[in-house]
Amino acid sequence: MQDSPTPDSPITATVDYHRDGVQHGFLKLPHSHDESAWGSLMIPITVVRNGEGPTALLTGGNHGDEYEGITALLKLAGRLRAEHITGRVIIVPMMNHPAVLNGTRTSPIDKGNLNRAFPGSPTGTLTERIADYFTRHLVPLADLVLDLHSGGRTLDLLPFAATHRLDDLDLARRCLDATLAIGAPNTLLMAELEGDALFDTAVERQGKVFVSTELRGGGTTTPASVALAERGVDNLLRHAGILPGAPAPADTRRLEIPDAAHYLQAEHRGLLEFTVNLGDAVRAGDLIARVHDLERTGTPPAEYHATVNGLLIGRRHPARVSPGDTFAVLAVPLEQ
């Protein structure tokens, strides 16, 4: 029996990826619902092209409440001119556009978490259809992909650029070079939770350079976090030869999140009190947080201790916590 061919994506682009100049348009995904019988999701996209050369795909809003990348890429789409570049820049500031409009991590339409939906499916949920279009139509156009994340409403993360340990050592080297070019204060090798369903993996499996960032969070931005995102994008475009000049030199600290055990989950419900600050060095056994019982007085708080020598690279942002919430992420100095 022959495999049936994969259906075409239902998404159509109003931009021509092969035309020189600046185009602002949409990725249109049919979405028929009560308020719009023959309607579409309209995901904004900008393509800037100036002749032959490398292609960078720059993405934000993979999670809808991570505003640093969205802000930086909306600004870039407004300012980048064809004559500034060699090659092509494809900018999608709000990959999961319904989630961005709703101010949430996941889509309000199908509850889809786009960065757990890769490689996606052309016949799946709306979120899976978006993932599929990136996997099969946009990533193949790109030489390198930068996906800008941050902590969103529930996490606050020390700003870092990240890549992964990969079996393909040549690709791993090229990804690390690009990650260092971002010039973030911290550069991480990161073991991911649920790695198989990430955009990262969909890009790396095509042999393309992939870089991600985590740039603070808390469901807002600061002047510093947006500046870091904008500087990182410019540095990566210079590294790729798309913008002229070399990336601005920056000191970076090399760290690793080696495995899932470095993501600490709460086992209690209540009020989270950190006893260390984001970025503080901790030693294994140090008290890092308490969870206070909100049901009664007189109960001693649950105590949580560091599991390794390292630093607190991420923390839960809201003070209320439930069992299963990742409330602390620990990174260790990179061994090699």
Ligand SMILES: [Zn+2]
């Ligand atoms: Zn994210």
